[in-house]
Amino acid sequence: xxxxxxxxxxxxxxxxxxxxxxxxxxxxxxxxxxxxxxxxxxxxxxxxxxxxxxxxxxxxxxxxxxxxxxxxxxxxxxxxxxxxxxxxxxxxxxxxxxxxxxxxxxxxxxxxxxxxxxxxxxxxxxxxxxxxxxxxxxxxxxxxxxxxxxxxxxxxxxxxxxxxxxxxxxxxxxxxxxxxxxxxxxxxxxxxxxxxxxxxxxxxxxxxxxxxxxxxxxxxxxxxxxxxxxxxxxxxxxxxxxxxxxxxxxxxxxxxxxxxxxxxxxxxxxxxxxxxxxxxxxxxxxxxxxxxxxxxxxxxxxxxxxxxxxxxxxxxxxxxxxxxxxxxxxxxxxxxxxxxxxxxxxxxxxxxxxxxxxx
Amino acid sequence: xxxxxxxxxxxxxxxxxxxxxxxxxxxxxxxxxxxxxxxxxxxxxxxxxxxxxxxxxxxxxxxxxxxxxxxxxxxxxxxxxxxxxxxxxxxxxxxxxxxxxxxxxxxxxxxxxxxxxxxxxxxxxxxxxxxxxxxxxxxxxxxxxxxxxxxxxxxxxxxxxxxxxxxxxxxxxxxxxxxxxxxxxxxxxxxxxxxxxxxxxxxxxxxxxxxxxxxxxxxxxxxxxxxxxxxxxxxxxxxxxxxxxxxxxxxxxxxxxxxxxxxxxxxxxxxxxxxxxxxxxxxxxxxxxxxxxxxxxxxxxxxxxxxxxxxxxxxxxxxxxxxxxxxxxxxxxxxxxxxxxxxxxxxxxxxxxxxxxxx
Numbered sequence: 001x002x003x004x005x006x007x008x009x010x011x012x013x014x015x016x017x018x019x020x021x022x023x024x025x026x027x028x029x030x031x032x033x034x035x036x037x038x039x040x041x042x043x044x045x046x047x048x049x050x051x052x053x054x055x056x057x058x059x060x061x062x063x064x065x066x067x068x069x070x071x072x073x074x075x076x077x078x079x080x081x082x083x084x085x086x087x088x089x090x091x092x093x094x095x096x097x098x099x100x101x102x103x104x105x106x107x108x109x110x111x112x113x114x115x116x117x118x119x120x121x122x123x124x125x126x127x128x129x130x131x132x133x134x135x136x137x138x139x140x141x142x143x144x145x146x147x148x149x150x151x152x153x154x155x156x157x158x159x160x161x162x163x164x165x166x167x168x169x170x171x172x173x174x175x176x177x178x179x180x181x182x183x184x185x186x187x188x189x190x191x192x193x194x195x196x197x198x199x200x201x202x203x204x205x206x207x208x209x210x211x212x213x214x215x216x217x218x219x220x221x222x223x224x225x226x227x228x229x230x231x232x233x234x235x236x237x238x239x240x241x242x243x244x245x246x247x248x249x250x251x252x253x254x255x256x257x258x259x260x261x262x263x264x265x266x267x268x269x270x271x272x273x274x275x276x277x278x279x280x281x282x283x284x285x286x287x288x289x290x291x292x293x294x295x296x297x298x299x300x301x302x303x304x305x306x307x308x309x310x311x312x313x314x315x316x317x318x319x320x321x322x323x324x325x326x327x328x329x330x331x332x333x334x335x336x337x338x339x340x341x342x343x344x345x346x347x348x349x350x351x352x353x354x355x356x357x358x359x
Numbered sequence: 360x361x362x363x364x365x366x367x368x369x370x371x372x373x374x375x376x377x378x379x380x381x382x383x384x385x386x387x388x389x390x391x392x393x394x395x396x397x398x399x400x401x402x403x404x405x406x407x408x409x410x411x412x413x414x415x416x417x418x419x420x421x422x423x424x425x426x427x428x429x430x431x432x433x434x435x436x437x438x439x440x441x442x443x444x445x446x447x448x449x450x451x452x453x454x455x456x457x458x459x460x461x462x463x464x465x466x467x468x469x470x471x472x473x474x475x476x477x478x479x480x481x482x483x484x485x486x487x488x489x490x491x492x493x494x495x496x497x498x499x500x501x502x503x504x505x506x507x508x509x510x511x512x513x514x515x516x517x518x519x520x521x522x523x524x525x526x527x528x529x530x531x532x533x534x535x536x537x538x539x540x541x542x543x544x545x546x547x548x549x550x551x552x553x554x555x556x557x558x559x560x561x562x563x564x565x566x567x568x569x570x571x572x573x574x575x576x577x578x579x580x581x582x583x584x585x586x587x588x589x590x591x592x593x594x595x596x597x598x599x600x601x602x603x604x605x606x607x608x609x610x611x612x613x614x615x616x617x618x619x620x621x622x623x624x625x626x627x628x629x630x631x632x633x634x635x636x637x638x639x640x641x642x643x644x645x646x647x648x649x650x651x652x653x654x655x656x657x658x659x660x661x662x663x664x665x666x667x668x669x670x671x672x673x674x675x676x677x678x679x680x681x682x683x684x685x686x687x688x689x690x691x692x693x694x695x696x697x698x699x700x701x702x703x704x705x706x707x708x709x710x711x712x713x714x715x716x717x718x
Contacts, residue, residue: 017675298712300705301698314690314717316376318705319698320682325691331673332684332691339660339678346659346677353657358673 002129003104003205004048005093006040008057008065008111009083013347014276014340017331018308021359026111027064030274031283031294037068037111043118044107047125052104054078054096055111056089082244087219087254090201091212092243095227097205105132106208108201108251113273114282120269127168127265128202135263139211139256140202141173143195143264144271149185152275154178154197154252156264157188164265173262176252195264197252198271211255219247219254276340277306277324295327306337331358361488362463362564363407364452365399367416367424367470368442372706373635373699376690377667380718385470386423389633390642390653394427396470402477403466406484411463413437413455414470415448441603446578446613449560450571451602454586456564464491465567467560467610472632473641479628486527486624487561494622498570498615499561500532502554502623503630508544511634513537513556513611515623516547523624532621535611554623556611557630570614578606578613635699636665636683654686665696690717 012024019025026037034042041053055077057065062079069077078096080089090108097104107125115121128140143156159174176197180188188194213220222242229238247254256262272279281292284306291299295309298316305323309315313327324340326333335343350359371383378384385396393401400412414436416424421438428436437455439448449467456463466484474480487499502515518533535556539547547553572579581601588597606613615621631638640651643665650658654668657675664682668674672686683699685692694702709718 017673296714298705298709298714300701300708309691312689314376314709314714316690316692316694316705316709318692318694318701320693320695323679323693325693327686327691330671331675332668332686333675333677334679334682334684334693335675335677336679342659342677346657346675349659350657350673350675355655355657355673 001052001101001104002048002125003097003101003106004044004053005090005097005106005108006037006044006053006055006111007086007089007108008037008040008055008061009080009089010058010061010112011083013344016343016347017326017333017358018310018328020329022060022064024061024112025274027061027068030280035068036113036274037065040109040111040113041069041072043115043121044109046118047122048107051076052101054093056080056093058083080243081240083248084243084246085248086251087212087216087249088223088243088246090208090251091219091223092226094205094208094212095223096230098209099227099230102206104205105129106203106205108203110199110273113199113271114279116270120267123166124168124265124268125202127164127166127170130164130166130168131162131170131263131265132202132204135261136204137207137261138203139207139259139262141256141262141264142198142200142267144198144267146185146189146194146196149182149189150196151179151182151185153273155180155185155188155194156197158193158195158264162263168268169266171264173256173264176257178253195266196271198267199273201251207261208251208255211259215258216247216249216254219249222246276343277308277326277335278337278340280308281306304337329358360411360460360463361407361484362456362460362465363403363412364449364456364465364467365396365403365412365414365470366445366448366467367396367399367414367420368439368448369417369420369471372703375702375706376685376692376717377669377687379688381419381423383420383471384633386420386427389639395472395633396424396427399468399470399472400428400431402474402480403468405477406481407466410435411460413452415439415452417442439602440599442607443602443605444607445610446571446575446608447582447602447605449567449610450578450582451585453564453567453571454582455589457568458586458589461565463564464488464561465564467562469558469632472558472630473638475629479626482525483527483624483627484561486523486525486529489523489525489527490521490529490622490624491561491563494620495563496566496569496620497562498566498618498621500615500621500623501557501559501626503557503626505544505548505553505555508541508548509555510538510541510544512632514539514544514547514553515556517552517554517623521622527627528625530623532615532623535616537612554625555630557626558632560610566620567610567614570618570620574617575606575608575613578608581605635702636667636685636694637696637699639667640665663696688717 010024012019155177157174159172162170229235284292290304296314297307369383371378514536516533518531521529588594643651649663655673656666
């Protein structure tokens with residue numbers, strides 16, 4: 001049976017000031033009526049019973065997360081007492097899936113990506129399931145054909161081709177490469193052998209638990225102690241006590257880079273991790289001057305800007321170019337588009353500057 | 360006896376979004392605890408009894424104006440039913456002064472200028488009074504030595520010198536020149552004979568009424584009908600009915616340009632009409648990067664900008680230069696400093712764009 005694990009953590013700095021500590025990106029309506037998280041549930045919904053969709057989030061965000069997911073059973077929202085990166089998250093979720101369905105297959109997805117069209121996403125999950133039918137111990141990843149030498153993503157180097165049968169393009173993985181420098185990224189693109197790691201995975205819960213045990217025995221030990229109490233009154237206390245001490249490591253680094261059983265399917269869909277405000281332009285109508293606008297905005301002699309005003313507010317711009325202007329929750333961000341990589345340190349500095357109310 | 364007439368009209372576009380229709384520039388605390396209007400009253404206060412300070416404002420702004428001037432008798436706040444420029448305003452005020460004090464001398468001042476130091480301003484008023492002692496029918500203006508070929512101001516060309524006795528530099532006025540084009544303004548500066556018209560005047564109320572009668576008989580006629588009912592229950596109704604039909608003309612153009620009795624005193628003070636947000640930088644501390652900051656502001660890699668956040672809000676800027684960023688009343692303005700002359704049309708367009716709530 002197919003299960004879904006939606007990873008819904010996130011610190012909420014890259015969409016500041018709209019995103020806040022208790023309202024990270026996945027809980028935002030960046031465009032349309034549904035939040036990123038709700039869209040992620042909507043996307044997997046046709047393939048997985050609501051009851052088998054687990055959402056793993058942070059303790060700070062658990063209430064807000066649950067309130068957006070009234071359609072899920074409340075116990076399917078799992079709150080991590082502290083953020084421990086994706087290996088601990090995936091391992092905990094795998095244990096919960098396996099305890100209910102020892103042969104269960106899990107689709108692991110971040111809650112804050114955009115994937116379109118949904119049918120192509122569904123087809124790619126079917127391809128992954130087909131690979132697991134041939135090789136039940138496979139770890140299936142998804143790779144996006146890179147369109148620029150992005151230094152913020154992990155890359156997957158394709159190995160020998162795999163035949164899936166449904167026409168999907170799949171390969172064994174030769175190796176994983178974490179965020180490269182620009183020169184290396186350019187080389188990757190030139191070879192044609194590299195894909196962006198979309199951070200979406202399909203595997204049997206039992207397989208990933210075995211792999212964690214093999215490559216990260218201490219992590220597996222901790223998870224196992226926590227999971228041993230699942231279904232008992234001690235579970236919450238054990239989770240609170242042990243989870244914060246688990247090794248903080250991404251599942252890619254902990255397991256995928258070390259395993260020989262990894263396959264990659266070329267994503268047949270358009271994918272974006274909606275990394276920062278610049279990505280929002282893809283959701284919005286862009287006017288002839290190149291401005292992407294949301295909410296009440298008046299722009300005069302302005303071009304190539306992203307202009308967002310909250311409900312009830314107004315943003316007026318005059319004679320500017322290449323800016324991001326965001327009004328939300330009493331705060332205003334005005335940034336040069338090409339300086340948005342400095343937003344994280346800016347937001348992290350708010351607390352020290354006495355502005356923690358805006359975090 | 361000395362009277363003061365403070366002209367406190369104004370549409371409130373140039374300091375948008377902080378200034379609004381019912382809260383124009385003179386009612387703002389641009390810096391410090393007192394508003395521009397209050398600072399104007401404070402400035403003339405040592406020379407003129409509170410009871411002899413008239414404030415002429417618009418009907419829309421009368422309540423807000425009165426509430427800032429608790430120290431004045433309420434009947435000293437005069438509300439114009441409609442804006443009719445300065446000739447009607449000065450004429451009405453002159454009539455009110457003359458009806459109480461036929462020999463009264465009035466100091467006419469806009470409510471939204473910055474003048475420093477106050478002692479120098481007081482000295483200049485004493486010089487004007489000294490000129491009136493020699494020539495009771497004189498119309499005394501004040502001229503600021505121009506520091507740039509400003510095209511937004513009126514200019515006064517100096518004629519033969521006048522001896523005041525107290526050391527003040529004064530001249531007869533050769534002629535007035537309304538806002539010149541840039542080339543003309545440059546020529547004015549080159550001659551050394553031109554001063555900026557500060558818009559501050561000293562004259563006997565009876566004199567200016569006579570001058571209006573001479574040069575603008577229809578306007579004088581209308582004013583006279585209104586003033587005839589002053590002190591009767593009909594005054595308000597007459598004002599409401601007749602004032603909106605008075606000729607709309609500046610006092611400079613209506614009278615000063617046509618009179619032979621005009622003198623100009625070189626202003627011995629620093630003067631600014633605080634024309635737009637750029638002028639605010641003069642009130643604020645400017646940091647080493649050239650940023651003038653007011654309220655809660657976080658600036659990173661930002662220079663030569665004016666950054667203002669309202670109470671309880673936050674403005675964060677990243678990687679920008681030469682901008683004006685103002686957050687006030689739910690609205691945000693982001694403008695290139697050198698485009699601020701386009702703010703007026705932007706604000707005037709708000710209504711048509713459905714944003715009249717922000718006017």
